[in-house]
Structure formats: structure tokens, C-alpha cells
Amino acid sequence: MLxxxxxxxxxAIGLAGCAAPQYIPLSQExxxxxQTVNVRSLVVQDExxxxxxxxxxxxxxxxxxxxxxxDASVTNARQARLQTAMDAxxxxxxDYDFRTIYWSELTRQLHEQYPFKVINVVTTARSMPAKDxxxxxxxxxxxxxxxxxxxxxxxxxxxxxxxxxxxxxxxxKGAQEPVYKNSLKYQSAAxxxxxxxxxxxxxxxxxxxxxxxxKEGIDETLAMLSIDVKNNVTATAKTDKMDVKFNFGENAxxxxxxxxxxxxxxxxxxxxxxxxxxSLYSLLP
Amino acid sequence: MKKITCIxxxxxxxxxxxxxxxxxxxxxxxxxxxxVAADIRPVPVAHACMLKVLPVADERLNKDTLGVNLxxxxxxxxxxxxATAGLQNLSDFGFRIEKTGTTDGQARITLAPKIIRAxxxxxxxxxxxxxxxxxxxxxxxxxxxxxxxxxxxxxxNMWGADAEYVTTLNYALNNLLRKxxxxxxxxxxxxx
Numbered sequence: 175m176l177x178x179x180x181x182x183x184x185x186a187i188g189l190a191g192c193a194a195p196q197y198i199p200l201s202q203e204x205x206x207x208x209q210t211v212n213v214r215s216l217v218v219q220d221e222x223x224x225x226x227x228x229x230x231x232x233x234x235x236x237x238x239x240x241x242x243x244x245d246a247s248v249t250n251a252r253q254a255r256l257q258t259a260m261d262a263x264x265x266x267x268x269d270y271d272f273r274t275i276y277w278s279e280l281t282r283q284l285h286e287q288y289p290f291k292v293i294n295v296v297t298t299a300r301s302m303p304a305k306d307x308x309x310x311x312x313x314x315x316x317x318x319x320x321x322x323x324x325x326x327x328x329x330x331x332x333x334x335x336x337x338x339x340x341x342x343x344x345x346x347k348g349a350q351e352p353v354y355k356n357s358l359k360y361q362s363a364a365x366x367x368x369x370x371x372x373x374x375x376x377x378x379x380x381x382x383x384x385x386x387x388x389k390e391g392i393d394e395t396l397a398m399l400s401i402d403v404k405n406n407v408t409a410t411a412k413t414d415k416m417d418v419k420f421n422f423g424e425n426a427x428x429x430x431x432x433x434x435x436x437x438x439x440x441x442x443x444x445x446x447x448x449x450x451x452x453s454l455y456s457l458l459p
Numbered sequence: 460m461k462k463i464t465c466i467x468x469x470x471x472x473x474x475x476x477x478x479x480x481x482x483x484x485x486x487x488x489x490x491x492x493x494x495v496a497a498d499i500r501p502v503p504v505a506h507a508c509m510l511k512v513l514p515v516a517d518e519r520l521n522k523d524t525l526g527v528n529l530x531x532x533x534x535x536x537x538x539x540x541x542a543t544a545g546l547q548n549l550s551d552f553g554f555r556i557e558k559t560g561t562t563d564g565q566a567r568i569t570l571a572p573k574i575i576r577a578x579x580x581x582x583x584x585x586x587x588x589x590x591x592x593x594x595x596x597x598x599x600x601x602x603x604x605x606x607x608x609x610x611x612x613x614x615x616n617m618w619g620a621d622a623e624y625v626t627t628l629n630y631a632l633n634n635l636l637r638k639x640x641x642x643x644x645x646x647x648x649x650x651x
Contacts, residue, residue: 218527220520220578228583246584246615253582257611268591268607269575271520299524300485300532 197452200344200354200403207346208353209317211290215280215297216324217273222336222384224260224329226252227425252331252425259333259370266377267384272327273297275385276392280323283396289404290319307345314347321345323399327391331423333372334364336384338391342399357453358398362387364421394456398446401439402454418447418457433457488525488625490536492544494551496612496629504640507553508647511566515542515592516573525628526579528621533579536625542574542592545632552640554647568646571595575607579624587613588627590635596646606642610635 229248232241277297284292302310302322311320325340338360343352365383366372376384417432433455435447446456517539525533550556557566576591591609612630616623 218524219580220576223580225580225582228585230583232584242584243615249583249585250613253585253587253613261609264591264609265607268593268609269520273521299521300534301527301530302532303530 194351195452196355196357198343198352198355199452204346204353205403207317208290208319208344210293211288211319211321211344212293213280213284213295213321213323214302215277215295216299216301216322217276217297218299218301218324219272219326219328220299221264221267221270221272222327222329224256224331224333226256227331227423256331256333259373260329261373262370263333263373263377263384267381270381270385272388273299275388276325279389279392280396283393287396287400289400308350311345312348314345316347319344319346319353325395327388329372329376330361330364330421331425332368332421333370333376334366334368335421336360336362336376336387336391338388338395340395340399344403354403356402358395358402358456359453360391360394360398360456361420361458362391363458368424391456394441394444394446397439397441398454398456401446416445416447416459418445418455418459420455420457485532485534487534487536488621490538490541490625490628492541492548492632493626493629494545494548494633496614496626497633498612498630499637501548501551501637501640503553504644504647506644506648507555508567508643509555509557509565510549510643511557511569512543512546512549513569513571515539515546516571518573518575518593519577520575521578525577526581526624528619528624531621533621533624535577538574538577541628542572542577542590542632545629545636546570546572546639548633548636549640549643552636552643554640554643567599568643569597571597576609577628579627581616584616585613586616586623586627587611588624588629588631590628590631592635592639594639596642598646604646608635608638610638 226249229245231244232238235241281295284295307322314320321342321344323340323342325338327338329336340358342356342358344354345352366375414437415434416437417434419431420433422430433447433449435449435455437445438448438454439446444456444458446454448454519538523535525535527533547556573593575593576589579586579588589609589611591607593605593607596604610631612627612634614623614627614630
């Protein structure tokens with residue numbers, strides 16, 4: 175128990191204040207060094223999840239065994255309720271394979287539109303520990319870079335919005351830290367009135383609403399991936415500051431209604447904005 | 460002060476992390492069925508008949524992994540063997556299980572199971588596991604009925620160990636067995 179608490183407290187409280195930067199923009203200088211890119215795309219999940227917001231009593235009280243147990247109990251109750259509501263969706267969508275849908279699009283679009291020449295795309299369900307990443311980039315040749323992508327997809331805790339979150343980092347030979355790093359966050363339009371009603375709505379018509387948004391999310395993710403490393407994107411980005419509505423789920427506070435950011439691109443009805451931490455968001459205003 | 464706290468917490472996390480890495484990184488997990496990992500103990504059903512349980516076929520789209528522990532991949536062990544062992548535990552609900560290889564046809568219902576999902580995930584201090592099994596029920600009159608069962612299980616992350624993720628799957632499988640037992644109770648009642 176103690177070890178579990180140490181790990182979770184370190185992750186939940188301590189490291190938040192001393193974490194590495196979430197956003198490292200690709201500098202012109204580093205971009206010029208890159209001729210070819212190898213991509214490793216990780217998808218851990220076997221199917222869409224609705225992950226409960228973890229209880230944060232322990233963090234608020236500064237830790238301790240009893241607050242940790244309270245957190246575990248509250249989180250468990252929240253997740254159990256979500257699982258029950260999600261059954262309405264799972265019943266109709268038992269055996270789809272997000273990886274197949276995503277990776278075929280990823281491979282095609284990387285070869286067609288990524289700003290650097292993509293040589294190799296490795297797709298995997300196996301995460302790679304940080305030490306292995308550091309070891310792998312030691313073996314890169316001059317002009318070569320490795321792009322590590324990790325994609326999660328889940329419904330918001332009110333089950334109304336589909337989120338696709340991709341963490342990516344670009345590494346050059348022998349680097350101790352990435353030359354580019356960011357999170358790309360897609361959120362769909364909200365569907366239904368929440369809970370089981372939304373879960374059923376996603377699964378309606380053989381899951382068409384769900385698969386349509388998965389496809390949209392994949393396209394938006396890959397667009398953000400390219401936009402973020404394109405030369406001059408920072409210089410040419412429109413400087414309009416805007417608030418774009420964002421579904422933070424059922425446990426959001428009254429203040430959590432929108433993401434504030436700088437407009438980077440408009441794609442049909444959607445906008446891509448850069449949030450305060452540097453993350454890119456694809457949202458529907 | 461903040462720096463010292465940060466360093467201490469990072470050290471604690473890294474120390475724990477190193478220990479995890481030393482516990483057999485990228486080796487398939489030992490998937491041992493555990494009947495004790497159950498939220499509710501099995502209770503004998505009203506209509507228990509003899510069953511023939513065929514070995515579980517592994518039809519998971521992802522046979523490679525069961526999830527991730529921090530950044531360490533959880534490599535799947537023998538999920539089919541694990542689920543097959545679990546289904547033998549239907550005997551705890553009162554069903555008699557025909558021995559493998561028996562051909563005298565005493566079983567009233569033959570179960571042909573396929574495991575299609577087995578995965579874990581984490582939220583805060585909690586670990587969760589989900590198991591999905593498609594089951595074909597064959598009766599002596601040749602009638603076959605199919606049903607898909609899904610169940611989840613959970614446990615608190617006590618040690619950050621890979622084996623704890625397998626435990627969540629055992630909870631999930633035992634929750635799934637209860638659903639199967641409810642249906643078998645009805646089926647056995649019909650064939651009595």
C-alpha cells in the first residue's frame with residue numbers, strides 16, 4: 175500500500191510542480207537538422223473507455239493513508255457508475271478495432287502530409303519506458319529523427335464528447351530531451367443529454383455517430399501533428415485570443431467551460447487553438 | 460524547500476519505478492486464474508446440470524498486451540488458458556463439469572467460449588480490468604444460442620506491481636462467471 179501511495183502521490187502532487195515542460199516547440203535550427211523521420215505510434219487501449227475523474231481528496235489534504243483510501247473508494251464508485259452506463263454502448267460495439275482504423279489513416283497521412291519525409295511507421299500496443307527511448311535515439315544517424323506518438327481515446331465523464339489525446343515527441347540523435355514535444359487534443363461535438371442516453375446515441379445505427387467522430391478526430395489529430403511542426407507556424411499564426419467551449423465532464427466546476435487559446439487554424443466549422451500550456455486543441459466553437 | 464520536496468518525490472517515484480522495471484519487464488505476465496479474487500462468493504444455483512466446457516478460443520484483436528503499468532507494457536500471458544481455468548470454476552455455482560475428453564455425452568449443455576477482450580487501465584489509485592467472452596451454448600437437440608458477456612473488476616493499487624493488473628482481470632472474470640451462471644441456471648431449468 176505504501177509503495178502505491180508513494181507512486182501516486184509523487185505523480186499526482188509532487189511531480190506536477192517540477193515536471194518537464196509539456197510543450198517544446200520545434201526550433202528552426204533543429205528542424206533544419208532533420209531529413210527523415212521514423213514514427214512509432216502507440217495505442218494502449220483495446221476499446222473506447224470512459225475514465226472517471228480521480229478523486230483528489232489526498233492531494234487536497236497533503237496525503238495520508240485515510241485520504242488515499244477515500245480517493246480509492248470515490249474513484250471506484252464513479253468508475254462503476256460509468257461502466258454501467260457504457261454497457262449500453264458496448265452491447266452494440268463489441269468488436270471494432272480502433273487501431274486498424276487509426277493506423278491505416280496515420281500511415282497514409284504521414285507519408286502524404288507530414289512536413290518531414292517519413293521513412294518508417296511502427297505501430298504497437300506496447301508502451302516504451304523512457305530509458306528505452308533514450309537508448310533508441312542514441313542509434314539514430316545524422317539527419318534522422320524518431321517521432322514517438324501515444325494516443326488515448328475516451329468519452330468525457332458525462333459520456334457526451336469523444337476525446338482523442340495524442341502525446342508526441344520528436345528526438346534527434348543522442349538527444350537527452352526531445353527537440354519537439356506537445357499534446358494534441360481533439361474533442362467532438364457533444365452528443366445527447368449525457369449518461370446512458372448518450373452511450374446509446376453513440377451506438378445507434380451500428381455505431382455510425384461514434385465511427386464518424388473517430389474518423390473526424392483522427393483527421394484533426396493528424397492535421398494538428400503537421401501544423402505543429404511546420405516551419406513558421408508560430409510566426410504566421412493568427413494572434414486572435416479566443417475562448418472555445420470545452421466539455422470538462424460531469425465533475426467540472428462552474429468555471430470550467432472553455433479553453434482559452436490563440437487561433438492557429440480554421441478547418442471547416444472547427445478551430446485549432448493553442449492553449450496556455452502550448453497544447454493544440456481541435457474544437458467546435 | 461520546494462526544490463527539496465520535488466527532488467525527494469522524484470527520487471521516490473524513480474526508486475519505485477526502478478523496482479518495477481526489475482520485476483520482469485517485457486516478460487509475459489503469469490496469468491493464473493484466482494477464484495478468491497471475487498467481490499461476491501459464488502452461490503449454488505437452483506438448476507444445476509452437467510456442462511461440457513470447451514477450451515476457450517483466443518479471438519482478441521490485441522493478443523499482445525493487457526495494458527500498461529506506468530510506462531511498462533503489460534505483456535499478455537496465456538489468456539485462453541487462464542479463461543479456460545476460470546470457466547471450470549462454474550462448479551462453484553453447483554454445475555457439474557464434464558471431464559475433458561469424455562465422449563459419453565452426459566453433458567446437457569456444451570459451452571464454446573471465445574475471449575474477445577481482456578485489458579486493464581488505471582484511474583488514480585484504482586486499477587480496473589475488463590473481460591469480454593462470447594459464448595455459444597449448444598444443447599443436445601442441436602440448438603445453439605450465443606451471448607456476449609462483459610464484466611469489469613477493480614482493486615486498489617497497493618504495490619504498483621504488474622501482478623495486480625492480473626488480479627483485476629481475475630475480479631472481472633469472476634464477475635463474468637456470475638452472469639454466465641445466471642443464464643446457465645435458466646438453460647439447465649429448460650432442459651431438466
